[in-house]
Amino acid sequence: MTTIRHVLREGQPRSGIETRRARRLPALRGLVLVCGLLALGACDAAQPGAPGTPAAAAPAAARQPEESRMWMTVGTRRFAITLADTEAAREFAAMLPLSIxxxxxxxxxxxxxxxxxLPTNAIRPGTIRSGDLMLYGAxxxxxxxxxxxxxxxxxxxxxxxxxxxxxQALGSGSVRIEFSKD
Incomplete structure (x- = not known):
């Protein structure tokens, strides 16, 4: 893109339109920069655990409401699980404690x-993540x-x-897993 400065030669008079465009360009660039910075700041502030938010100081386990948490114990290892907000998850939690x-x-x-x-609401997640707790079928x-x-x-x-x-905790063969609310 060619700017007005490149087209006009030094000492040539500018038309009124060219002069107004030349004056607006730096102001427009500044406005775009400020808007971009404000948008990035708003995105950062909206993130859970963003610096300066009260939740940032609390560990993840302490922030979860008690009814949305459960535990999975494999041997001597204990893993916190955050339950999904689904009917199936609530009914699964009602079955606890469970050793399987x-x-x-x-x-x-x-x-x-x-x-x-359990009630189903199956979706194709595409990518399964390590740590996902899911129900296949019912x-x-x-x-x-x-x-x-x-x-x-x-x-x-x-x-x-x-x-x-x-x-590592689950290993390669069959394993006994304890699911509990506490």
Missing amino acids: DMPDLNSNEKHAELRKP RTLVVFYQTFNSPYAYTRLGHVDEPAGLA
Whole structure:
């Protein structure tokens, strides 16, 4: 893009329109810059845990309402789970405490049949994340410990808050997992 300054030679008189355009250009650039900075600041401030917000000082586990939390214990490791806001998750939480043997499937998940079916609202998430707690069909509980793409549909139950070490804790074979509210 050629600006007016490049077209006009030094000492040539400018028309009224060219003069007004030349004066508005720096002001317009400044306005665009200020708007951009304000928008970025608003995005940062709206993020949960953004610096300067009260929630930033509290650990993730302390910020969750008690009814939206549960625990998963594998051997000596305990993982906090934030429950999804779904009817299936609420009914699953009502079944707790629950101790269940979960065999491995595809080296990325543990699964087990529940004693009763749960309500479903299956979606195809596309990407499964390590720490996802899902329901396949109406009765198959699945704990994913690897991130991968999947064409299958699941009902979301929750997610392990900090899945670091989850794969190591679950191991490669069948494992007993304890789900509890406290």
